[in-house]
Amino acid sequence: WRCYDSTLITDDIMFIVLIRSKMGTMKSLLIVCMFVFVYSCVSSLNNLISLCLCLGLANSRKDVVTVTPWLAPIVWEGTFDMNILDAIYKPQNITVANTVFAVGKYVQFLKDYLESAEQYFMLGYRVHYYIFTDQPEAVPTVTLGADRRITTLKIPGSDRWQEITLRRMEMIENLIETQLVSEADYIFCLDVDTKFYGHWGAESLSRLVAAVHFGFYSASREHFTYERRPESQAYIPYGEGDYYYGGAMIGGLVREVYKVTKTCHLWLDMDKANSIEAVWQEESHLNKYFLYNKPTKLLSPEYLWHGPYAGNEVKIIRFTQVWKDASKVRPN
Numbered sequence: 001w002r003c004y005d006s007t008l009i010t011d012d013i014m015f016i017v018l019i020r021s022k023m024g025t026m027k028s029l030l031i032v033c034m035f036v037f038v039y040s041c042v043s044s045l046n047n048l049i050s051l052c053l054c055l056g057l058a059n060s061r062k063d064v065v066t067v068t069p070w071l072a073p074i075v076w077e078g079t080f081d082m083n084i085l086d087a088i089y090k091p092q093n094i095t096v097a098n099t100v101f102a103v104g105k106y107v108q109f110l111k112d113y114l115e116s117a118e119q120y121f122m123l124g125y126r127v128h129y130y131i132f133t134d135q136p137e138a139v140p141t142v143t144l145g146a147d148r149r150i151t152t153l154k155i156p157g158s159d160r161w162q163e164i165t166l167r168r169m170e171m172i173e174n175l176i177e178t179q180l181v182s183e184a185d186y187i188f189c190l191d192v193d194t195k196f197y198g199h200w201g202a203e204s205l206s207r208l209v210a211a212v213h214f215g216f217y218s219a220s221r222e223h224f225t226y227e228r229r230p231e232s233q234a235y236i237p238y239g240e241g242d243y244y245y246g247g248a249m250i251g252g253l254v255r256e257v258y259k260v261t262k263t264c265h266l267w268l269d270m271d272k273a274n275s276i277e278a279v280w281q282e283e284s285h286l287n288k289y290f291l292y293n294k295p296t297k298l299l300s301p302e303y304l305w306h307g308p309y310a311g312n313e314v315k316i317i318r319f320t321q322v323w324k325d326a327s328k329v330r331p332n
C-alpha cells in the first residue's frame with residue numbers, strides 16, 4: 001500500500017515496527033490489516049465518485065438505448081441533469097407553443113389536460129397554449145401560472161375522427177405561418193386525450209423532436225405498422241425505418257415543425273387525390289417524414305405512455321394517453 005511514495009513506505013514501516021514492539025506480532029498484524037482494509041475502501045470510494053463525475057449522468061442507464069445510430073439522444077429518466085439544462089435554456093427567454101385539438105366530445109379532456117400541464121409541462125418557461133376547437137364556449141377556465149396563456153381558435157367540427165387528424169397538419173401549418181413565426185421559439189403538438197403525470201421540461205427541447213411509440217420501443221422493424229402500400233405517400237418498404245414514432249407528439253423549433261406540417265399536409269392531399277388513406281393517417285406520414293428527416297432528439301415512451309402503470313424500463317410516466325371508450329367520444 002502507498003507504494004507510489006517511498007517516504008510514506010518508510011513511515012509505514014516505522015509505524016509497524018513501533019506497534020509491533022508495543023503489542024506483539026499478532027495484534028500489530030491485525031491492526032495493519034485493518035488499516036489496509038479501511039484505506040482500500042476509502043480509495044475505491046474516491047475512484048467510484050470520480051468515475052461518476054467523469055462519465056456524468058449520461059451513462060447512468062444501461063438497460064435502455066440512449067442514443068440513436070445517427071447520434072441523437074433518446075431521453076430517459078436518469079440521462080439528463082435538469083440544473084444544467086435550465087442553465088442553458090432559461091437565459092434564452094424562450095416561448096414554447098403547445099397546440100391541442102379538442103373537437104366534438106374531445107372537449108371533455110381539456111380540463112385534465114390543461115390542469116396537469118400547469119403542474120408538469122415546461123414549468124418556469126413561457127408557455128402559450130393554442131386550443132383548436134369547434135366549441136370555444138366549452139374550453140374550461142383553468143388557473144394559469146405566470147407567463148402562461150391560452151388562445152382558443154375556432155374550427156369546424158367533423159363527422160369522422162380520421163378527418164380531424166387529417167386536417168391537423170394543415171391547421172398547425174397555417175397557425176405557424178400567420179402567428180407563431182413571430183410568437184414562439186419551440187412548439188409541441190400534442191393529443192388532447194392525454195394527461196401529464198410527471199416532469200416534462202427543457203430536456204425535451206431540440207431542433208426536431210419525435211416520441212418513440214410505447215407499443216414498439218422494443219419491437220423489431222418488421223413489426224412496425226408503417227404504411228406498406230406503395231400507392232400512398234406514406235409508403236415505407238419492409239427493411240427500412242429506424243423507429244416507430246407516435247403521432248400524438250411532434251416537437252421542435254417552430255420553423256422545423258413548420259416543415260413537418262407543410263410536407264405532411266402536401267402528402268395527405270396527394271393521397272386524398274388518389275383516394276387512398278394511410279393506415280394510421282397522420283402518424284403514417286409522420287413516420288415517413290422522420291425516416292428521411294431524422295429527428296435530432298427522441299423522447300422515450302416516458303413522454304408518450306398509455307396508462308397509469310409504468311413498465312420495466314419506463315420508471316416514470318410523464319405524459320400518457322387516458323383511457324377512453326372510443327365509441328363514446330369518436331363521432332364515427
Ligand SMILES: *[C@@H]1O[C@H](CO)[C@@H](O)[C@H](O)[C@H]1NC(C)=O
Nearest residue numbers: 092093094095126182183184
Ligand atoms: C422575453 O421575451 C418576452 C416575449 O417574447 C419579452 O416580452 C420580454 O421582454 C423578454 N425579456 C427579456 C429579458 O428579454
